[in-house]
Amino acid sequence: MKLHEYQAKELFARYAIPVQNGVVIERPQQVEGIALTYPLVLKAQVLVGGRGKAGGIKLASTPDEAKRHAAAILGMQIKGEKVRRLVVAEAAEIGAEYYLAFTIDRPARRMGVIASAAGGIDIEEVARSTPDKIARGTVDPFFGFHPYQARQLGRRLGLGGSLLSDFVAVATALYRVCVSEDAELVEVNPLAVVTGRPFDAAGGPRLLAVDAKVILDDNAVYRHSGLPKNEELTELEAAARAEGLSYVELDGDLAIIGNGAGLVMATLDMVAHFGGRPANFLDVGGGATTENMKQAIEIVVRKPGVRGLLINIFGGITRCDDIARGIVDARSPVDMVVRLTGTNEDEGRRILESAGIHAYVDPQEAARRVVALVAHGA
Amino acid sequence: MSILISKDTRVLVQGITGYQGEFHTARMLEFGTRVVAGVTPGKGGTQVHGVPVFDTAAEAVQAAGATAACIFVPARFAKDAALEAIEARLDPVVVITEGVPVHDALQIVEFARRQQVHLVGPNCPGLTVPGQCKIGIMPNHLFAPGPVGVVSRSGTLTYEIVAALTREGIGQSMALGLGGxxxxxxSFTDALRMFQDDPHTAAVILIGEIGGSAEEEAARFISAHVRKPVVGYIAGRTAPPGKRMGHAGAVISGTEGTAGSKIEALQAAGVTVATLPGEVAALARAVV
Known part of the structure; x- marks a missing residue:
């Protein structure tokens, strides 16, 4: 689960990582009561990236300007996501910008740490154009991430003096956030050198987490209480989740159900190969019951614009007779093609045939058939 | 003898008294796997399908001579069970459980690396050597002994392809599900190394999917070290970026993890990549 910037910063503040003091607002009028010193920065709170380029971040020197920007940003669409909240914070005087993140290093099978002196821009772009500007390491989960390792990393970015001490404090705290909060990603970009507010100017330049990105592990939700509910699920996504089914919305007109993530992905590919456009992806999982199957069909065909349904079941743990009963019970309102093979296949086939439903054995043949059905219906 | 497991492998099932553990223990016994012990804390002294249950893995090793572990315990207890199995030097340790927190998986993997134990999974269907031993949940009736090694990140898709191979009269030396x-x-690379060294394997089928870079790493390894023919299939050519396609690991992030990148890397390494899963068996037929 992705956190909004303001949620990630609340988390960072609990671990003593320096962040700006900000106020979250949902209506432009709320700007008026804010007791912060201008200039202010207003930032759209969305889960998609690229909000700056989309006009979701603005500076304001006066209350009028702030209100105008707030009115413009609140309610705007950024990559299809509606802006419902805005963070208003005192603008910081930003000097050099660094990048720092802990994220899963899949090839190393460890948490990886990534740091760069080229912060403030897309790290993937830095990795492509100037890979020598990126310092990387991995963390042994039993050993942890220690100040001396952070110091070595900071030195590779050219940091020294009190900024190096700041970097060590931020990096070790960020690793603690990552482990204690069960994060897949914790990222600060930019980690900026700031003189003056929100710090005391007399203290000299300090490091400030100007932006914050956190992705929490959905599998570890049970270990944490009071987590926000950020995902805006569509009605069908929510219905599928409530049934324990894995569902992804796509933009075509052919609903797809299968058992097993790889098999369903392959089914989408087959349908596309024969010229069809999948409307969704539904994995009923291993050992699906009659009721699971019935619910699955009812969910996928409810998507507006769906004109056909392909069911691709390879029965292993899943029993074809259970699946067949679910298919018959659900009575698909759209043209349906079924591929059914594996455990208890004969019984499953008999149940379908007595309801007038033919079951294919070859998934490619079934995919071709459903694509043709939808094309003819057009 | 075969790689990783054989007819002599003595399997301990952790979580044997649970619904999944009990069901799949019966299927493994039917397959001919020597399931010699189970563990469920608090249920030591009982039996499941005639298999003695112990409270700890150490007791199971000592009293029943278990050599490998298969874990069915719920996700929140999976780390503890896996660390216990690795500590007891069971090898391989196969974690079937889905939904294990990633920081738990990182610890399990690290401990297995230190103890030099082969870890399979989590969130995997296990592994099968036809005619000898099955650890996990793959359906019993699909397999036939033979010369093709199958390695995959997906369960059902593996069954689909193994069934097609068996229908075509092409047997398997081992089918290994790495987990989603x-x-x-x-990893694919570990599996390829074993298949390259295994005298009973003549060709390898690699079934990948979107997300991560394991297939690209496999392609580099194939170029450098694999002399046996490899046939590939990658699921998710049409998957949109940013969406998790059922498996936690099956997600295209930014420009990384696309099917296109994986197919290109494998083809550049000399792998024949099928466009549809239904073509894999015929491509395998051409190389064995």
Whole structure:
């Protein structure tokens, strides 16, 4: 689960990582009561990236300007996501910008740490154009991430003096956030050198987490209480989740159900190969019951614009007779093609045939058939 | 003898008294796997399908001579069970459980690495050597002994392809499901190394999917070290970026993890990549 910037910063503040003091607002009028010193920065709170380029971040020197920007940003669409909240914070005087993140290093099978002196821009772009500007390491989960390792990393970015001490404090705290909060990603970009507010100017330049990105592990939700509910699920996504089914919305007109993530992905590919456009992806999982199957069909065909349904079941743990009963019970309102093979296949086939439903054995043949059905219906 | 497991492998099932553990223990026994012990804390002294149950893995090793572990315990207890199995030097340790937190998986993987234990999974269907031993949940009736090694990140898709191979009269030396999570134990590269060294394997089928870079790493390894023919299939050519396609690890992030990148890398390494899963058996027929 992705956190909004303001949620990630609340988390960072609990671990003593320096962040700006900000106020979250949902209506432009709320700007008026804010007791912060201008200039202010207003930032759209969305889960998609690229909000700056989309006009979701603005500076304001006066209350009028702030209100105008707030009115413009609140309610705007950024990559299809509606802006419902805005963070208003005192603008910081930003000097050099660094990048720092802990994220899963899949090839190393460890948490990886990534740091760069080229912060403030897309790290993937830095990795492509100037890979020598990126310092990387991995963390042994039993050993942890220690100040001396952070110091070595900071030195590779050219940091020294009190900024190096700041970097060590931020990096070790960020690793603690990552482990204690069960994060897949914790990222600060930019980690900026700031003189003056929100710090005391007399203290000299300090490091400030100007932006914050956190992705929490959905599998570890049970270990944490009071987590926000950020995902805006569509009605069908929510219905599928409530049934324990894995569902992804796509933009075509052919609903797809299968058992097993790889098999369903392959089914989408087959349908596309024969010229069809999948409307969704539904994995009923291993050992699906009659009721699971019935619910699955009812969910996928409810998507507006769906004109056909392909069911691709390879029965292993899943029993074809259970699946067949679910298919018959659900009575698909759209043209349906079924591929059914594996455990208890004969019984499953008999149940379908007595309801007038033919079951294919070859998934490619079934995919071709459903694509043709939808094309003819057009 | 075969790689990783054989007819002599003595399996301990952790979580044997649970619904999944009990069901799949029966299927493994039917297959001919020597399931010699189970563990469920608090249920030591009982039996499941005639298999003695112990409270700890150490007791199971000592009293029943278990050599490998298969874990069915719920996700929140999976780390503890896996660390216990690795500590007891069971090998391989196969984690079937889905939904294990990634920081738990990182610890399990690290401990297996230290103890030099082969870890398979989490979130995997296990592994099968036809005619000898099955650890996990793959359906019993699909397999036939033969010369093709199958390695995959997906369960059902593996069954689909193994069934097609068997229908075509092409048997398997081993089918290995690596698991659908972002952090898992054995990788494609590990499996390819074993298949390259295994005298009973003549060709390899590699079934990948979107997400991560395991297939690209496999391609580099194939170029450098694999002399046996490899046939590939990658699921998710049409998957949109940013969406998790059922498996926690099956997600295209930014420009990384696309099917296109994986197919290109494998083809450049000399792998024949099928466009549809239904073509894999015929491509395998051409090389064995």
């Amino acid at each position: 999570d972002p952090v898992v134990g054995l």
